[in-house]
Amino acid sequence: MPDPRDPRDGPADASPLTRRRFLAGTATAGAGAVVASLGGGILGATGLLEPPGARAQVAAVAPLVVPFEGIHQAGIDRPAIAQPNSIVAAFDVVARDRDDLRATFVELTTRIRALVKGEPPPPIDAAFPPPESGILGPSIGPSTLTVMAAVGASLFDARYGLAGQRPRQLMAMPHFPGDVIDPARSHGDLLLQVCAVDEMACVHALRYLMLGTRAQLALRWMETGFHRPDAIVAEGKTTVRNLLGFKDGTANLPVGGDGFRDRVWVTPDDDEPAWAVEGTYLAVRLIRMFVERWDRAPLAEQEALIGRTKRTGAPLDGHREEDLPDYATDPDGTTTPLDAHIRLANPRTAGSDANLIFRRGYSFSRGFDGAGLLDQGLLFMAFQRDLGAGFLTVQGRLANEPLLEYIQPQGGGLFFVLPGVVRPDGFLGEGLFAGMPHP
Ligand code: HEM
Numbered sequence: 001m002p003d004p005r006d007p008r009d010g011p012a013d014a015s016p017l018t019r020r021r022f023l024a025g026t027a028t029a030g031a032g033a034v035v036a037s038l039g040g041g042i043l044g045a046t047g048l049l050e051p052p053g054a055r056a057q058v059a060a061v062a063p064l065v066v067p068f069e070g071i072h073q074a075g076i077d078r079p080a081i082a083q084p085n086s087i088v089a090a091f092d093v094v095a096r097d098r099d100d101l102r103a104t105f106v107e108l109t110t111r112i113r114a115l116v117k118g119e120p121p122p123p124i125d126a127a128f129p130p131p132e133s134g135i136l137g138p139s140i141g142p143s144t145l146t147v148m149a150a151v152g153a154s155l156f157d158a159r160y161g162l163a164g165q166r167p168r169q170l171m172a173m174p175h176f177p178g179d180v181i182d183p184a185r186s187h188g189d190l191l192l193q194v195c196a197v198d199e200m201a202c203v204h205a206l207r208y209l210m211l212g213t214r215a216q217l218a219l220r221w222m223e224t225g226f227h228r229p230d231a232i233v234a235e236g237k238t239t240v241r242n243l244l245g246f247k248d249g250t251a252n253l254p255v256g257g258d259g260f261r262d263r264v265w266v267t268p269d270d271d272e273p274a275w276a277v278e279g280t281y282l283a284v285r286l287i288r289m290f291v292e293r294w295d296r297a298p299l300a301e302q303e304a305l306i307g308r309t310k311r312t313g314a315p316l317d318g319h320r321e322e323d324l325p326d327y328a329t330d331p332d333g334t335t336t337p338l339d340a341h342i343r344l345a346n347p348r349t350a351g352s353d354a355n356l357i358f359r360r361g362y363s364f365s366r367g368f369d370g371a372g373l374l375d376q377g378l379l380f381m382a383f384q385r386d387l388g389a390g391f392l393t394v395q396g397r398l399a400n401e402p403l404l405e406y407i408q409p410q411g412g413g414l415f416f417v418l419p420g421v422v423r424p425d426g427f428l429g430e431g432l433f434a435g436m437p438h439p
Contacts, residue, residue, distance in 0.1 A: 063197050065142040068116050070420040071278050072265060073428075075148035075195050076360065076383055077255045083144050083195040084229040086362045087202045088284065088379060089222040090152070090188030090413065094215075098160045102433050104216040108149065108192075109427035111212050115205045118142040133207050136200060143201030147209065148193045149428050150282050150415035155189040165432050167266075167276045167416040169387040173283075176395055178404040185221040185286055185411030193381075197229070221411065223286055225362025225379040239313065239321070243289055243363045243376050244406070246306050247313030250321055251346065253358045263356050263390070264383050275431025278419040283357075283391035285380040286364070286411035292373055294406045305403045307340030315342070324348075344397045357382040357390040377407070387414065 066074045095101040114121060118141040121131040156166035172187055194205045202224075210217065227240040242248040253260050266276050294302070299310060307325070308315055315325035316336045327348055330336055336343050346352055362379045369375050384390030391414075418429050 063141065063143045065117055066144055066146050068113050069422060069424065071422060072420045073148045073417060075146035075193055076280065076417065077260065079144060080255050082360055083146070083197050084227055085197065085199045085202050086193060086195045086225040087206050087222060088191065088193045088225065089206055090220045091190045091217040092220050093155060093189040094218050098433070098436065100216060101160050104213055105429040106427045107212045108209060109421065111209050112147045115147065115208060116142070116145050132211065133204060136204050143196040143198060145194065145196040145201055145205055147205060148417060150191045150417040152188050152191065152413055152415050154187065162432060165273050165275065167273065168271055169281065170416050171414060173413045176409065177399045179409045181409065182411050187413040188220045190217065191284070191415045223364050223379050225364050227363055242378055243291060244294055246308060246310055247321060248361070249359060250313050251342065253356055259356065260358065264358050264385055266385050270385065275434065276416065276419070280383045280385060280417045281387040281390065282415040282417050283382045284412040284415065285409050286377065287380055288375065288377040288408045288410050290406050290408070291376050297406070304337050304340060307336050307342035339402055341398070341401055341403050344401055345394050354389050355393045357384045357394060383417065
């Protein structure tokens with residue numbers, strides 16, 4: 001039975017995201033920069049990923065150029081609708097010295113600029129290997145591609161003389177109850193996140209970036225993420241279904257809405273190095289879901305653990321996804337258990353407003369483990385201006401949540417997303433090196 005309240009089950013004209021609105025959202029987010037589109041691009045032209053009727057939303061629009069330049073890096077609040085595919089890759093930096101590290105950021109920037117425009121690299125002498133993989137063919141074209149770069153606390157150790165430049169709250173991911181962390185899937189000096197409309201474009205971009213930085217960046221861990229290309233129902237809204245089958249992103253900070261700026265971007269008034277202004281802290285958690293066990297749990301238990309209705313995403317005391325839970329009238333947790341995920345994560349008290357974070361996660365599915373169990377989960381990513389008030393406080397509240405019977409954090413790390421590059425000749429991380437003597 002179609003559910004009239006669920007836009008995914010709605011009629012074809014149920015407020016679909018039109019191509020015009022998608023373009024407008026992306027252009028607004030690009031702060032006046034040029035947004036180019038390719039008529040009938042990859043997804044629309046092949047129809048392979050194009051679902052019928054109202055479901056043909058993100059997938060049906062042509063791939064775009066998301067401008068690289070901006071006060072903030074792309075891949076967080078622009079495009080306004082997150083692309084359905086992503087790769088997160090963390091690296092150990094093995095650059096010789098600070099100059100070599102600086103050159104690495106310059107090289108990454110040059111390559112990212114070319115990638116987002118879909119420009120093929122300039123031809124080189126045929127005696128050398130081709131300048132790029134060629135896996136997208138000779139005319140690469142835009143893929144709504146973004147590449148976001150962030151640095152880990154370890155980059156600020158003794159190696160490059162950058163200790164004084166460390167964002168004040170940046171540290172290695174601490175241990176939380178329930179964590180079973182694999183060091184081989186955790187931390188890193190540098191993190192890149194590639195997002196695009198199709199997985200090939202992500203793979204292509206990562207290979208091109210790594211090809212140019214082989215002597216400086218050693219891959220430490222990576223994770224591939226996805227969500228349904230048709231799952232997003234409105235600009236600025238981030239709701240998708242995660243692999244527990246629940247709507248995820250409902251109570252997120254609305255992109256571009258009130259409070260987003262205040263909660264996400266570092267300001268000159270913060271106790272941070274000057275270069276960090278307009279950057280943001282990023283918490284990444286690779287969280288395995290025990291999906292076989294979950295799929296055998298009664299629906300009522302699942303909903304009590306999350307605090308929302310599975311089908312509609314409504315809070316347990318509401319009817320529609322956008323209804324706000326009212327915990328004040330349910331002090332004993334009769335309707336929404338006191339230890340439900342959403343109630344712990346955001347108790348909606350006057351004080352908890354300061355702890356809002358922007359979540360922009362992806363699902364992952366990486367085969368199966370030695371016991372024949374599916375290895376699936378959430379590539380959790382959360383952005384915030386204040387790591388202590390944001391992720392660390394929220395994660396602290398989730399300690400020992402009953403949902404941990406079905407999930408297990410296994411990796412990830414804490415990072416600081418570099419501010420965006422505004423000048424056409426600027427490069428990522430430039431502020432880190434400003435005024436620093438040559439080693
Ligand atoms: C596999 C792990 C997780 C699953 C399956 C999960 C699932 C969900 C779901 C279904 C919702 C309700 C829909 C929504 O408002 O987005 C939600 C909300 C939320 N989650 Fe998670 N989550 C996970 C991990 C985390 C982690 C690690 C954090 C932060 C440390 C977190 C923080 C939040 C917050 C802040 C909300 C919004 C609560 C509100 O404002 O009402 N979640 N999560």
